[in-house]
Amino acid sequence: MQRPPILGTRGSPLALAQARMVAAALEQAHGWEPGFVQLRTVRTSGDRIQDRPLAEVGGKYLWTKELDQHLIAGETDFSVHSMKDVESVRPAELHLAAMLPRADVRDRVVGASSINDLSQGALVGTSSPRRAAQLLRRRPDLQTVSIRGNVATRLGKVGTEVDATLLAAAGLDRLGISEGCAIETDFMLPAPAQAAVGAECRSEDEGMRALLAAINHLPTCAAVHAERAFAREVGGSCHSPVAALAIAGPDGRLWLRAELLSTDGSEQVAGEVRYDPDNAPETPRQLARDLLDRAPPSVRALFA
Numbered sequence: 170m171q172r173p174p175i176l177g178t179r180g181s182p183l184a185l186a187q188a189r190m191v192a193a194a195l196e197q198a199h200g201w202e203p204g205f206v207q208l209r210t211v212r213t214s215g216d217r218i219q220d221r222p223l224a225e226v227g228g229k230y231l232w233t234k235e236l237d238q239h240l241i242a243g244e245t246d247f248s249v250h251s252m253k254d255v256e257s258v259r260p261a262e263l264h265l266a267a268m269l270p271r272a273d274v275r276d277r278v279v280g281a282s283s284i285n286d287l288s289q290g291a292l293v294g295t296s297s298p299r300r301a302a303q304l305l306r307r308r309p310d311l312q313t314v315s316i317r318g319n320v321a322t323r324l325g326k327v328g329t330e331v332d333a334t335l336l337a338a339a340g341l342d343r344l345g346i347s348e349g350c351a352i353e354t355d356f357m358l359p360a361p362a363q364a365a366v367g368a369e370c371r372s373e374d375e376g377m378r379a380l381l382a383a384i385n386h387l388p389t390c391a392a393v394h395a396e397r398a399f400a401r402e403v404g405g406s407c408h409s410p411v412a413a414l415a416i417a418g419p420d421g422r423l424w425l426r427a428e429l430l431s432t433d434g435s436e437q438v439a440g441e442v443r444y445d446p447d448n449a450p451e452t453p454r455q456l457a458r459d460l461l462d463r464a465p466p467s468v469r470a471l472f473a
């Protein structure tokens with residue numbers, strides 16, 4: 170048997186839960202005993218910087234920077250990421266080789282039974298510009314405040330520092346937390362790549378690519394690639410409120426919905442498209458350009 174592959178992951182409880190899911194899927198697919206894949210935790214800049222919103226410090230790259238460095242240097246064989254936190258442009262040395270089947274894509278509100286149910290003027294903690302803008306669009310009376318920290322930290326602030334918070338259902342579920350009420354996607358469209366866990370290896374590592382290909386879930390892969398292509402084309406930063414969700418039908422066609430908002434949610438542009446990703450792979454980029462063309466100035470200014 171070959172030597173155990175080394176999996177690089179962040180050390181947060183959610184990152185570790187996701188890393189174990191990928192390790193278990195690989196072990197099962199290749200007939201390795203449970204625990205064969207070695208986990209190596211890597212502290213990223215994103216983990217280190219807890220006092221400021223990441224958007225102010227340098228954005229998503231901070232969640233993968235050190236993982237990328239270890240992987241490129243050959244200290245690990247692959248990295249596992251929340252695809253939502255992975256920059257839409259990746260180093261050429263790295264290859265996204267697998268995605269697990271996507272989990273619940275919705276956000277959940279914790280601290281109220283729905284957005285409409287939040288009391289007048291309630292204070293909602295979120296550091297996501299998308300969630301803040303979508304929330305304010307529906308409920309301009311609400312206040313939002315940036316909160317950071319891992320899922321447990323944020324939950325701990327509900328009822329004390331804030332009245333409510335919004336979190337991804339996928340993350341809560343993976344941590345075994347049943348708290349919160351799901352918000353339907355036509356009310357709050359999720360972030361590009363939300364609820365998808367991906368594995369990335371060195372582009373030239375054919376062996377690792379083949380091992381990971383065995384656990385790649387094609388419908389999730391197609392949907393997440395479409396959302397990431399959309400996100401790349403609209404540009405913007407971590408300050409830019411952007412939502413995108415693609416759903417793969419049984420025939421492989423994708424239904425891609427997307428939304429751009431102004432920071433306070435007062436203005437918005439949205440669109441959707443159904444297409445065959447094999448025949449028209451440029452469609453997400455076209456949708457992005459269409460939304461940018463139609464975007465009001467306050468929205469456009471936040472993007473490319």
Ligand SMILES: NCc1[nH]cc(CCC(=O)O)c1CC(=O)O
Pocket residue numbers: 251252253254320335336337338339340341362363364365366
């Ligand atoms: N930005 C942090 C982050 N990255 C991925 C998830 C949730 C899991 C996922 O979307 O796959 C979370 C927490 C959250 O948004 O509630």
